[in-house]
Amino acid sequence: MNRPPTDIVTLRVAHCRAEHAANGEQYHLAVLHYRICLEAAERREDCQAMRFFALRLSDCYRQMGLMDKARQFRDLADCDTGLIS
Secondary structure (H helix, E strand, O other): OOOOOOOHHHHHHHHHHHHHHHHOOOHHHHHHHHHHHHHHHHHHOOHHHHHHHHHHHHHHHHHOOOHHHHHHHHHHHHOOOOOOO
């Protein structure tokens, strides 16, 4: 995939795949799909979706024991200045 999807159907499919992977504790796959979702949300300039996917990424990285990465995405979700409003 060269560019993140921008249409809602493709975004929803990526989100479903991410959720399925996270529920199966396949966090490396969940991260892949959540990152696709986050990039799509950025392209759509959807601040609420960006926060949601940043929090999901933070949870996945926390489950993987990568606390620095988890904190970075938590900060992204909490920081209004870094997100498009």
